[in-house]
Amino acid sequence: MADAPRMTETDTPVHVSEALPSWMRTPARLLSEEEMAVHERELRRESRRDRLLNSPIRHELAQDGEMSDEERILNDWMSEDVHAFRVVREWVRRWTGEAASVTRPILIISGPTGSGKTLSAAWAIAEVGGRYVRFPEVIQDHRAFSRKESMVAQERQRDEWRSKYGIRGFLVLDELGIEEEEDRDDARSALNEFFNVRQRWDQRTLVLTNKTNAELLERFQTGQYGVRTRSRINRLLITAERNEDQLSVDLKSGDMRRSSKRGGDR
Numbered sequence: 001m002a003d004a005p006r007m008t009e010t011d012t013p014v015h016v017s018e019a020l021p022s023w024m025r026t027p028a029r030l031l032s033e034e035e036m037a038v039h040e041r042e043l044r045r046e047s048r049r050d051r052l053l054n055s056p057i058r059h060e061l062a063q064d065g066e067m068s069d070e071e072r073i074l075n076d077w078m079s080e081d082v083h084a085f086r087v088v089r090e091w092v093r094r095w096t097g098e099a100a101s102v103t104r105p106i107l108i109i110s111g112p113t114g115s116g117k118t119l120s121a122a123w124a125i126a127e128v129g130g131r132y133v134r135f136p137e138v139i140q141d142h143r144a145f146s147r148k149e150s151m152v153a154q155e156r157q158r159d160e161w162r163s164k165y166g167i168r169g170f171l172v173l174d175e176l177g178i179e180e181e182e183d184r185d186d187a188r189s190a191l192n193e194f195f196n197v198r199q200r201w202d203q204r205t206l207v208l209t210n211k212t213n214a215e216l217l218e219r220f221q222t223g224q225y226g227v228r229t230r231s232r233i234n235r236l237l238i239t240a241e242r243n244e245d246q247l248s249v250d251l252k253s254g255d256m257r258r259s260s261k262r263g264g265d266r
């Protein structure tokens with residue numbers, strides 16, 4: 001057998017593979033498919049945990065009961081019997097799955113309290129990452145945004161608004177419709193400005209509300225919410241593709257919340 005090439009002062013360098021550290025040349029052993037699958041599962045679990053725990057949506061999840069909502073999401077123990085979950089999962093799959101198609105970017109879900117809306121949104125944030133905001137916060141930000149006096153201050157507020165609400169990617173707007181009567185005007189313009197910066201097809205928006213589709217329609221028809229806002233979102237609503245008056249999906253499920261406590265203090 002010929003000797004492997006050796007480096008001498010005058011000669012060419014040693015064979016490349018010999019210049020590599022031994023662990024790069026010959027792996028101790030190859031990972032089995034099963035071990036790789038375990039590794040993949042661990043990675044997925046870690047990323048899902050990071051996305052969920054770094055989102056303020058975790059403060060909206062129940063912590064007691066047989067298992068916390070967080071555990072339910074992270075262990076993939078979501079019940080498929082819950083209408084809200086089936087709708088959200090199907091929608092997320094449409095734009096993330098292998099057969100991802102071009103699909104309208106806004107989905108509104110209407111459901112009574114405890115019907116699984118926020119938990120399903122939290123599952124989606126764990127899956128794909130995204131921002132979470134409650135409508136009262138949007139109204140508050142909008143007040144600050146519209147009350148600055150100097151042009152410079154207004155410009156700065158506008159930029160802040162854009163960078164918070166105009167992000168590409170996924171955003172959950174929770175609790176649309178819980179605003180008080182006294183916030184009516186602010187709510188109308190806040191919602192308008194919110195969708196003003198969410199018009200692109202790569203800005204996925206999930207809106208959750210206790211108002212039914214009929215109640216939402218009425219709000220737009222009576223001017224409680226802006227007519228222009230409606231015409232803007234109608235083009236982007238997945239539910240309105242075939243029927244213009246289908247602003248939201250009305251959930252069939254009832255209240256699943258027993259006496260569970262929320263995670264955050266508010």
Ligand SMILES: Nc1ncnc2c1ncn2[C@@H]1O[C@H](COP(=O)(O)OP(=O)(O)OP(=O)(O)O)[C@@H](O)[C@H]1O
Binds near residue numbers: 079082210
């Ligand atoms: N897919 C699911 N699988 C198992 N349990 C669920 C599921 N969805 C919801 N639940 C249970 O129902 C509880 C209430 O769900 P959630 O907080 O999402 O309701 P909601 O529709 O956001 O209510 P609200 O309108 O009051 O905010 C959860 O804490 C959880 O215990």
Ligand SMILES: [Mg+2]
Binds near residue numbers: 117118119174
């Ligand atoms: Mg909720």
